[in-house]
Amino acid sequence: MSARKAFRALLAKPGLTLIPGAYDGLSARIIEEQGFEAIVAGGYAAAGSLLGQPDTGQSNMRDFADHYARICDAVEIPVYADGDTGFGGVNNVRQLVRAFESGGVAALFFTDQLFPSRCGYLPGKQVIPVEQMLAKVKAALDARTDDNMMICARTDVFALEGEEAAIERCQMFMEAGADMAKPQGIDKPDAIARVLREVRGPHIATLSQAAGPKHTSPATLEQLGVAAATLPSLALFAAARAVREAMAILHRDGGLDNLGDRLLPLEDYYKIVRLDDQLARERHYDEEAARLAASKPRKT
Numbered sequence: 001m002s003a004r005k006a007f008r009a010l011l012a013k014p015g016l017t018l019i020p021g022a023y024d025g026l027s028a029r030i031i032e033e034q035g036f037e038a039i040v041a042g043g044y045a046a047a048g049s050l051l052g053q054p055d056t057g058q059s060n061m062r063d064f065a066d067h068y069a070r071i072c073d074a075v076e077i078p079v080y081a082d083g084d085t086g087f088g089g090v091n092n093v094r095q096l097v098r099a100f101e102s103g104g105v106a107a108l109f110f111t112d113q114l115f116p117s118r119c120g121y122l123p124g125k126q127v128i129p130v131e132q133m134l135a136k137v138k139a140a141l142d143a144r145t146d147d148n149m150m151i152c153a154r155t156d157v158f159a160l161e162g163e164e165a166a167i168e169r170c171q172m173f174m175e176a177g178a179d180m181a182k183p184q185g186i187d188k189p190d191a192i193a194r195v196l197r198e199v200r201g202p203h204i205a206t207l208s209q210a211a212g213p214k215h216t217s218p219a220t221l222e223q224l225g226v227a228a229a230t231l232p233s234l235a236l237f238a239a240a241r242a243v244r245e246a247m248a249i250l251h252r253d254g255g256l257d258n259l260g261d262r263l264l265p266l267e268d269y270y271k272i273v274r275l276d277d278q279l280a281r282e283r284h285y286d287e288e289a290a291r292l293a294a295s296k297p298r299k300t
Contacts, residue, residue, distance in 0.1 A: 004148035007078035007106040010037055011150075011180075011202040016222035019204075021232035023049035024067075025074035027239065029272050032075045038106070039075065041068050042082040042232035044119050044208070049236060057116025061087040061096050069103030078106030080150075080204075080230070085115045089132075090139035097143035097151070107150035109182060110136070112157065112169065120156055120184040121208065127157050130169055137176045152180035152204070159185050163194070170199045180204065189216055193224050202227035209233040 001009070010017045019038045022028035023045035031039050044055040046067050051058060061084075068081045081100055086093035093110065100108050111117060112133040114126040127133075137153045144151065153173035158166035163186060170181035180201045186192060187206070196203055205226050207215045221229050246262050270276070 002148060003072075003076070003078040003104070003106045004146060004150070007038055007080065008148060008150060010078070011204075011227040016218055016226055017228040018218060019080060019228050019230045020234055021045050021230060021236065022071050022079075023236045023239070025070050026272065027235045028071045028074045028079070029274075031235065032077050033272060036077070038078045038080060038228075039071065040080045040082075040230040040232050041071050041105075042230075043084055043117075044082075044233050045236045046082070048233075048240075054122070055119040056122070057084070057118060059084070061092070061099065065096070065099035065103050068100060068105055072104030079104065080107045080109070081105040082232075083108045083110035085113050085117045086110045086136050086140070087115060090135050093136045093139045094143040097140050098145075101144055101146060101149055105149065107152065107179075109152035109154050109180070110140070111154040111184065112136075117156075120159075120206075121212075123159075125156050125159055127155070127160060130172060133169070134172060134176050137173055137178050141177050150179040152182055153178040154182040154184050156184045158183055163191055167195060167198055170195070174200045187216060189220055189224060192216070192221070192226065196225050205229040207231045207234075209237045 017037060019040045020031045020036055021040045021042055022031055028039050043059065043064065046064060047053050047055040047059060050063070050067060064082070064084065068079065072079045083096050083100065086096050096110070097108070112127045112130070114128050118125050133153065133155070137151070140151050155166050155169040155173070157169055166183035166186060170183050173181040178201070181199055182204060183195055183199070184206070186195055192203070192205065203226050205216070205221050205228070207218075207229050208231070218229055242262070246259055249258050249262070250256070
């Protein structure tokens with residue numbers, strides 16, 4: 001089964017699927033190694049890992065497409081990618097969909113924020129008129145060449161105009177043909193239950209560190225009937241803390257003696273990056289080349 005068909009199947013099956021976020025190829029490999037069935041690759045983690053900056057719209061489409069393609073190439077499981085605002089009008093959205101699709105993403109979402117966008121949990125957001133977003137949704141659907149790649153239209157209007165406006169926009173996105181519609185910021189159980197009643201299609205909840213320490217539990221989300229929950233910044237925050245603590249110890253002690261139990265064992269690292277596979281591949285082609293060379297008659 002292709003990664004795109006597998007992602008659709010994950011959202012259709014009973015129960016809640018947890019989808020951790022990867023910030024690069026290595027974190028994606030670790031997520032896959034631990035048995036998760038899909039990955040989300042978001043702009044928040046991309047801005048933090050690539051630029052060391054907050055997610056306030058500094059990146060461009062090509063930065064994202066290249067970054068997500070590397071993550072897709074590192075794993076076999078589906079990758080659900082953040083398309084920001086589409087980075088412009090309908091022609092820009094078309095270009096984004098084609099680039100993400102060729103990079104291997106299984107599904108993507110983009111938002112109705114005015115470019116440059118901001119993390120959905122930061123203040124200062126603005127949204128475009130709904131007619132402009134509907135045009136972008138239509139353009140995105142027409143641009144894809146593989147109908148198995150899911151397209152989610154997200155609205156950030158909840159923070160500006162409230163729940164009613166967010167649900168209304170999501171309903172219009174679904175009527176326009178989107179595979180999913182996401183009302184960003186609707187995180188409370190009662191409001192999620194209303195979304196599930198009034199908006200067609202699977203619902204993916206967000207459990208983000210950017211939202212603060214309190215989240216609706218996965219168990220509650222599952223009881224409500226939510227299809228999946230993304231944890232887009234969990235790996236980023238875990239890695240940032242681990243690196244900061246290791247560097248603090250190194251700076252304090254001036255040596256490595258107290259760092260051993262904080263570092264991944266070398267053999268575990270090589271397993272994650274699949275060193276044995278690469279060495280085996282090198283041997284295979286070296287041996288094949290040697291056989292070919294030996295079979296060719298030599299001129300005297």
